Amino acid sequence: MEPGIIAAIAVGGSCVLLVLFSGLRIIREYQRGVVLRFGRRGPMLEPGLRYILPLGIDRLTKVDLRSAPLEVPAHEVITHDGVPVRVSAAVHLQVVNPLLAVTRVVDYRQSTAQLVHAALRDVVASTGLRELLLNQEAMRTALAHFVDARTEPWGIRITSVDLEDVVLPEAMQRAMARRAETRGDQPTEPVHTETAADVARQLEATAKILAGQPRDVQVRFLQALSEVRSSDSTVVVVPLPAELVQPFVDLQGRALPAARTAEGEAPTAETEALGQGQPF
Secondary structure (H helix, E strand, C coil), X not given: CCHHHHHXXXXXXXXXXXXXXXXXXXXXXXXXXXXXXXXXXXXXXXXXXXECCCCCCEEEEEEECCCEXXXXXXXXXXXXXXXXXXEXXXXXEEECCHHHHHHCCCCHHHXXXXXXXXXHHXXXXXXXXXXXXXXXXXXXXXXXXXXXXXXXXXXXXXXXXXXXXXXXXXXXXHHHHXXXXXHHHCCCCCCCCCCHHHHHHHHHHHHHHHHHCHHHHHHHHHHHHHHHHXXXXXXXXXCCCHHHHHHHHHHHXXXXXXXXXXXXXXXXXXXXXXXXXXXX
């Protein structure tokens, strides 16, 4: 046999062996192999050394069966009582049916992340802020039920849903901080039911104390102005004390009768009262 023929046979045999060996695949213990043969469903490959038909006849997709985290970035949602909050969640999902995860959805991870976004928007929008902050166990259950019911046809199971962070608006955070600081400065007193008469007596006692300490009233007034200035309000209405306005009222009352007398008109009872600095 001529050397050229022998070389051709050797090259051809090597190519055939390479093609045959190109169908070998290793499936790990935590994986399953979904095979599509000529575009149709083929055998399900278990862990170990497996063989698929080469030259594009079989298309293998390896699916991880382990529970995997799915990070959902924070986005703004409006609660049932109209408070805008930023909520972020962490989801753990697991593939329970590899064939459905490959044939029913293009990218099950991205699709599940979009479902979690929709679940956060719908569940938080139907929940008040107090319940959102204090009853997060019910929120996790509602989110898991919402997402799990929609991923079940894809062969996906939601193992856990956790609310990572709930961020309140800055104005509300400042208001809550001031309220907590005020409560921390005051001594703890027992809570009891007050009648209207009790409230009236307390107001009367408070008025007597403030009447004897006008400087404390001014300090409290300046503190109130500082609190208003720290918010987003731009219009501040400042009431003037009656003692500051009374001299101008007396001056006007004395000037009005004098003007009427100069014009030859008789002063009325109202102008006489103003001239004497008395209310009419």
